[in-house]
Amino acid sequence: MSSKAIAERALEQGNGIARLTPTWVPRVFCVPGRRIKLHPDDYYALGGNRGGIDERWFSSTTPADNGPLTSKNEGLSHIVVEDNGKAETVLLRDAVSELKGQLIGDKLWDAHQRWPMYSKFFDNQAALPLHIHHDDEHAARVNTLGKPEAYYFPPQANNHGGDFPYTFFGLTPGVTKGQVKEALENFTKGDNCISDLSAAYQLRPGTGWNVPPGVLHAPGSLCTYEPQKASDVFAMYESLTGDLVIPEELLWKDTPESEKGNFDYLIDVIDWEQNVDPEFKAKHFMAPIPVEDMAQMQAQGYEERWICYLSPDFSAKELTVLPGSTATIKDGGAYGLIVMQGHGKMGIWDIETPALIRFGQLTNDEFFVSESAAKEGVTITNPSDTDPIVILKHFGPDAHDNMPDGSIS
Secondary structure (H helix, E strand, C coil), X not given: CCHHHHHHHHHHHCCCEEEECCEEEEECCCCECCCCCECHHHCXXXXXXXXXXXXXXXXXXCCCCCHHHCCCCCCCCEEXXXXXXXXXXXXXXXXXXXXXXXXXXXXXXXXXXXXXXXXXXXXXXXXXXXXXXXXXXXXXCCCCCCCCEEEEXXXXXXXXXXXXXXXXXXXXXXXXXXXXXXXHHCHHHCCCCHHHHCEEEECCCCXXXXXXXXXXXXXXXXXXXXXXXXXXXXXXXXXXXXXXXXXXXXXXXXXXXXXXXXXXXXXXXXXXXXXXXXXXXXXXXXXXXXXXXXXXXXXXXXXXXXXXXXXXXXXXXXXXXXXXXXXXXXXXXXXXXXXXXXXXXXXXXXXXXXXCECCCCCCCCEEEECHHXXXXXXXXXXXXXXCCEEEEEEECCCCCCCCCCCCCC
């Protein structure tokens, strides 16, 4: 079948809900935290030279940018259709391109000509180096998009906190551009000590943070659910984290060739006002917020909370269907989802949370919901007497008319 035929068959088979295959991504500068349910034998399934698999990407039409060894379609999600024991797949990117508004809605397609976000787990045993994601203006100079992102720390994926469950954000008020430039100039001399200019915040499961482009950050070692704009643009500003030496090429990643070696350009990438803001936590920390009155939702068999809500480019919710309950949930736009806990039915699909996944194995825990199905309502049934079904849902821009717009102190 053609890619369009497979995509159409997938939507027809799922009544507007398509099943996705797991998408695993390695990072050469990371050590896996081993909390994303991949089989212990498979964390280095792509070879030691590619690094450990410490990320799983969701609803992704964005290729991973892992340098010259990046494999074909790395980071891209696939829709799968199974008929009579035979499985066929199509890239979600191609399905969106072929089906357009039929899949993601006319408004989103007309505005972006693509599915403009994705989400992921990143699951690191240690903290990441202090790094930055470029805004649209700087990213355009290397023909890509800027990257705002957000974090949520699912309790189900954090049975241990890793080596350093604290994240450095921004710069301490009073830090100067000269101090940061000096640290960057010392990148190849060992530890450039740039985290001395920042401040770390303890991470709490069940909460999250909003991270706009231009904000320096060194994500901590909790397993993190990360909705973000559809881009993989970044540059590493820290030369040593733990015992891991960061290659200089990552300092200049996504810097135009004409600017490489220009440390003033790296300073210009920094959104200085946001980084030195003494009210950084009040403006960027996110505690979960109920979508509706909690008692009213519970009476209907579910609970739903906003978990990422401070970015105009994406949002995310955590849906819990209570034991023994059936609930029909309506949303304003298309979304991807990952099942974190429990098992049951979602529309025509059996859904479940696998305990262990082999590399290349199909699962029943990740799906993409078309705009029409989202607006009509998705019915989820939980047959368990004791175990809730917990689902994380990631949306593109303009999917809601009631998203919170204030920060939580």
